[in-house]
Amino acid sequence: MGQAALPSGRTTYPDLIRLDGQTQVVLGAGQGIGREAARALSQAGATVVCVDVDSTRRAAVVRETDGIDIGADVTRRDDLRRVAREAKQATGRLDGVIDVVGRALWKPLLETDEDDVASQFQVSFGHAVPVLQELADAFTAGGAVTFVTSLAAHSGAPGAALYGAAKAGLVSLVRSAAVELGPAGVRVNAVSPGYTRTARSRPLPAAELARRVGRVPLRRVGTAADIAAALLYLQSGLAGFITGQVLVVDGGVSTRPTYE
Template identity: 40%
Template sequence: MPDGVKLDLTGTATLVTGASGGIGRGIALRFAEAGSAVAVQYHHNREAADEVVHQIEEAGGTAVAFAADLTDDAACHDLVRAAATWAGRLDTVVNNAGIQPVEDLPGMAADSWNAVIRTDLTSAFSCTQAAAGVMADAGGSIIHIASIEATQPAPGHAHYSSAKAALVMHARAAALEYGPRRIRVNTVSPGLIDRPGLATDWPDGVRRWQHAAPLTRLGTPADVANACVFLASPLASWITGHNLVVDGGVSARPTW
């Protein structure tokens, strides 16, 4: 959290999908910093996931890495059960795993569309369903990482934008149906999040973003992570079905 701001999640357990790098890594580290035991899910990059676990343990936290192919429904259920068994409980699931290919819609193959939907949307459905079963009536917090592209599509991202828009609606529907079981479901929608080399790879896009954003900078994984920790904390105990936009204010800029 920012200096002077601390949320205490000691005694809780969190599963973060897609936690081997980028935004997922930042989320896992922030939950561990807040005192939560963290299950770090990865698909292929075990070395990166182990590094996240090592970093958490070096700081005095508790973490473990689990491999899972989240495009497989059974694997999602196995992952959630394994995380809950490891920690002895499961309080929060952050559905962060996803892919973001660029492909023009007119020539997009159905296989490309389906790959994004399975990875970015259906995996969250499966992990949420599994988590709700594990949390039972003890309650918990489920957080989907969506995107401002859920409402503002970008060229070449039709599959991605559609999946993220559906994530926002899935969270609202899940909040409605799981609420009586004290399970809260929300989304966090980031704007452009910085990564090493982004300014070199996409200098025009970075300049345009900095000009458009009222806060004048790109986001960081920590910005997204802070929003997730807040939604998982007791401070958000009466917040569910909400889409928390974390974009430096760029969505406030007129589009005409």
């Protein structure tokens, strides 16, 4: 179902990005990257299970995608188990998960406390383990899981110590999960966005925004659609032989030298 390339002559490359007949779950579908990812999956033919804690945001994306509405707190294992059960009851199958759930804590390291550590790791990393255990384990016949990490996982930044560490843990989890789940036909990957303007982005003064744009080789900041396009690719058959990888989507920022 779109997860593996077919022999030459039996399909076309545009066919491989189609997700017709598949059921794809988006965790954190209510806004920003999650909402755009749900749109992308729907346009590629998938039935999209839109999962979010906010019923108003969730209802809006369900209308846009003609998707399935499931309210859940993804930090709760029982909720994730229910998502898998209800998704399969509604469509008869489960083929993929995109997980965009995370929360960035911007706080100087020496000012953080135990509650900050626990909260940051639970929301940005800890929930990913039961996502794999409860959702990926329920896939119908192989499938794909793609997590959204962050450029903070690959480099240091003031105030991003806990967030970066949590996302770096997620990167490591992706690689090991890919090895363990690969024999079952499950691919596990991640997308690491650079600065991306969404409704949840930290507001930046005009001068700071201009400075950031000036450091991007493509001379603009990312959009939710940029990230959703990468997520769709990794969920599709075009990426059928790709697993355990992290795709950085940052307009080229990470290719620049640290000191210039």
